[in-house]
Amino acid sequence: MKKTLTLLFLTMIVFALILSGCGKKAKKGDREIIVAAISEPDSVDVHRTSSMGDANSALYDALMKYDDDGNIVGNLVKEYTVSPDGKEVTFELKEGVEFHSGKPVNAEAVKASFERLMESSPFKTNAGDISKIEVVSEYVFKLTWNEPFAPFFTNSTSNYLSPIDVSVLDSNGEGFEKNPSATGALKLVEIKRGDSLVYEPSDKYDWGPDGPGFDKVTFRFIPDEETRILEFKKGNVDVLGSVPYQYIEELEKEEGVTIVRVPNYVLSYLGWNNKKPIFQDVRVRQAIAMAIDRDSIITNTFRGEAKPVFGPLPPATFGYNEKIEEMARNKYARDLDKAKQLLSEAGWKDTNKDGIVMKDGNPFKVDMWVDNDPANQRAAQIIQSQLREIGIDLSISVKESATIIEQTPQGAHEMLLWSFGWLDADVLNFLLFGDGKSTRLHYEVEEIYSLLEKGAVEMDQEKRLKLYEDAQKLLVEQSPWVPLYVKENITAIRNFEEFEIHPRRNLIIWQNVKVAK
């Protein structure tokens, strides 16, 4: 028996020694940047992943981009011409651009990339209903749509439409995630599943006269918030994205730490299922909007690091209109008396003096869904206490995002605290208020969605803006939801001479990153 035990322990020790041999971490180099990220991207393949963030989008470079004034101009594309009927667009590519693999980025390559997108990407709707992709000459290609598709240009500033190098794919059209090649600033060097992604600056990328300001970028995935912050404070991490708001002040005091603030393009909103009888009366919807005090939420959950938004679109999105924002702000500034009055006009009165309004003997009780982000849960609690002030009894249900995404289209929810982020006003159509597409809010009104549908096919920018202005006016009036705020995107950095985050896309601009000596 003694032998057996000794043997058992010996095996265990040998096993342990073998195991601990694997995976030693190399010492960090001088010009290496370590970025702490919350979660590993599910894939680095842009045609597969459900989340584009810093850790996978630097592989790609977009066809179009925003200039400093917020206009859309060519990036990989030099010029483009739109046919008179708006259904055909001819693009001329810049010459001499190469993929990470060294293959040229020409019309053939872009065509092949679009073909893979159309064939197998779940996100092909971003390219519109393309009927034909043609190679005109070595650097010129032509796209033809069945219907004009106005959002294409905004969408092509995102990486969803970026060209990928299909020559690295295997015979099944897969395998990209292990050996990706595209045109972005960073080239993938190593994948340690569940732990990190290692990149180096691509030698095919135009870094300007001084070359890249760093030699290596490692994205480390640390799901736990506190662990991530401690790693940064300890100096093991150079870039800490999405800093929790309560830590900003503390990190600012640390030596050598700079806080970079960029307004997020994501608009948080308080929505509800407009098909539910309780939300049929516009006065009830308006009363809810008037009960919300955005400033209190922003001060007490985001430490002031958010900007209130009253209108349907956030400033970063094409179609945002200051007149609309102004109008909404005047209409829905917090006014408890007016809110109570509207409720009582709609028949909701606090008859039994318990603080909750009632109609036909039923108290105003609603349930609100919120995801498991701690800051959103704090905001939910403040909204709960604000609605309580006009006599609405709100309960909070935490749901996983996957559940919210699946169940809201079926209308299983009453209220929800949710958000959207899209750079084109077409989002009002394809996600929020389109005919048969209002998956989160279930608000489909012909006079609104007909305007939105016209906007999607209108190739003239001025006319397009006017259509969205009209639609937004109606939305402000009807109040089918309460837009809340755009959070500030907070990044803490250390040891950089230069560092920049794109104001619209919220991604690190690697050309403008330089580590301190």
Place this chain on the structure above:
Amino acid sequence: MKQLDGVNGPVVYVEVETKTYSKYRSFWKKLKKNKGALVGAGILLFFITMSTLAPVIGPYPVNEMMFEDSLQGPSAKHWLGTDEFGRDLYTRMLYGGRVSLLMGLVAVSISGTIGVILGVIAGYYRRLDMYIMQFMDILMAFPSLLMAIAIVSILGVGLTNAMIAVAISVIPSFVRVVRGSVLSVRETEYVEASRALGVKDGKIIIKHILPNVASPIIVLATIQFGSSILSAAALSFLGLGAQPPNPEWGALVYVGKSFLSQAWWMMLFPGLAIMLVVLGFNLLGDGLRDALDPRLK
């Protein structure tokens, strides 16, 4: 037959009665001598009293936000400090104790009831034994927390569902213990005698089997009470249990975690409370085991 029954019945009854009576006395004597059990009972009594009296002794309203008092450390005004909305942590923990203890109680009641029924069936009706135990083996092949996470994913996040999930993951341990005890009691002379006399199964189970398997059930329930609170807290910690603004202790730790380096009290005290209560149940459970049935380990 009828006469025999009349003669034998009361005799057995009286025997059991005296046995139980003397058992009780020695039980109390042993329990009182066990310091650990007394400490455990003391801890539990303290927490139960405090949470029951929460509305009376809680110095502040449980959910009222006082933004100007947010993140205050422990002081004379706020004994255990305040949270991110300026809510008094002491008050919230008093109310949270109700939720945590109730979660444990519900989880143990559900799993105990189902576990005892299945365990008795498995132990008594040997034909069904194989199937039930096979099913329990399947359930036991899953780590309990993972099982609970999976169940919560199906039922949806929330307090009730977390309780159900914890309860289901605890059932197999009840079934095993009860079945084992039933098997040993089943072979005893008086049960065999009753069976021979044609006493109905239900009567045998209620009269003879259950009283004799009560001790291990009580011990196990006490210990599982504690570990259910722990599992429920772990679920809340992963964001799958109690919903805000519910002050369940695990949820308080989860929220406190976000403020660890600025407001250590928000995480320390609720965690400490969980540990103490679980410790209390374990101490009491140990004491009960020693007093009720020293053979059980």
Place this chain on the structure above:
Amino acid sequence: MSSYLLKRLLTMGVTLIGVSLLVFFMIHLVPGNPVTYILGDFATEESIKELESRLGLDRPIFTQYAAYMLNAVQGDLGTSYITGYTVVEEILNRIPITAQLALYSVAFGSIIGIMMGIIAAVKQNTIFDQMAMLVALVGISAPGFWIALFLILLFSYQLGIFPISGYSGFYSLILPSITLGLGTAGTIARMTRSSMLDVIKQDYIRTAQAKGASLYRLIFHHSLQNALIPVVTVIGMQFGYLMAGAVVTETVFALPGLGSLVVSAISTRDIPTVQGLLLFMASMIILANFVVDLLYTKLDPRIRFD
């Protein structure tokens, strides 16, 4: 013995099939399917249907199950819809971390637990005994996630002795192993104490004591060997506990192991990964229990199964 073995193997097979059925149908009950998760805001009826058929999710559930099991038997647990990695690849990638974590925490738990158990048994009913048993109970009662954060705060952040998070060899696994091993240590200490006490009471020890054998000899030569038999069982039983504990511990310490994978896979509704992992973990637990049973008979010749 061999007929017992056969019977045992048979039930193991049945259990495994049951486990696979339970896993498969449980996962298909989870609301939020991978298709809507992948598509997110871009989900349209058409795109949902198309992706479902590409992933084979539109087939009847029994067909899916049969196809899955057929592949699983051949060692193919499927390919993640989202990451493009095969599940076997993912498990192999991550198993070293979880295995090491389990091993170290069992080692930590056993060493501390057995030591505490011996002290408590030898000094029975003294203050040492009571303190050791109290510490053991505290180890069992403390929430692991809570202990972990305070350990990080003290040893990694304040004192800088250990890395805060991530995997960088043995050193980075010390704190996670302690977190995970505390409960094990407590359980083993209690078990060691009680089985030591049982052995000490037995006649041959008393005889040896009467003959004037030294205390050291008594503990290590006579009592401990026999007392360790039930302890080995407990160590085997801890396997399932460790797997569950790894879920929380790996999340807090950002370790790329099986536990953290299962949590992230559940939240992204990555069905093949969750399915494969649960099946794998359950199989390991079943196997561990089997090995424990066998060891038990090997270690104690008095025990025989019929």
